[in-house]
Amino acid sequence: MAKNSFTLFETLISMTILIIIISGFLNSSYYDEKAINTSALLNSLENDFxxxxxxxxxxxxxxxxxxxxxxxxxxxxxxxxxxxxxDDIKIFKYEK
Structure with a gap:
């Protein structure tokens, strides 16, 4: 007999795995807004230098x-x- 649909247990397991994967991406440092803002500020300071x-x-x-x-x-x-x-950056430059 062929099985054509997921059981409730299989659906719960699939949803749990999907939630773990999505929450892992959301909590990773790649999407860290503070790091992105700090990086943009450093880029701006470098351009000013x-x-x-x-x-x-x-x-x-x-x-x-x-x-x-x-x-x-x-x-x-x-x-x-x-x-x-x-709060995050302390930078200095000596100029002749």
Whole structure:
């Protein structure tokens, strides 16, 4: 005799497996909205660095830094520090 329909038990098993698979996709980090927003913010900050647009950054006063090369040559340079900080990201850049 051929069986043409699912039994109630088979239907429940199929639904349980389907729910587990769907909930796994929904809870995976691939769909994490916070990570996506952080990634977009990092991309925006990188573009600001590339175009020297420091409107979103805090500019600190110019500092003098001493660099020693090969334990013999000493060089003094003036740099300005730009920083950005929020709950998830802390980033800074020194510029000559």
């Amino acid at each position: 590339d175009t020297n647009n420091y409107t979103n950054f805090i500019a600190e006063p110019i500092k003098e830094i001493r660099i020693i090369k090969n334990n013999t040559t000493e060089e003094q340079i003036l740099v300005k520090k730009y920083s950005f900080e929020n």
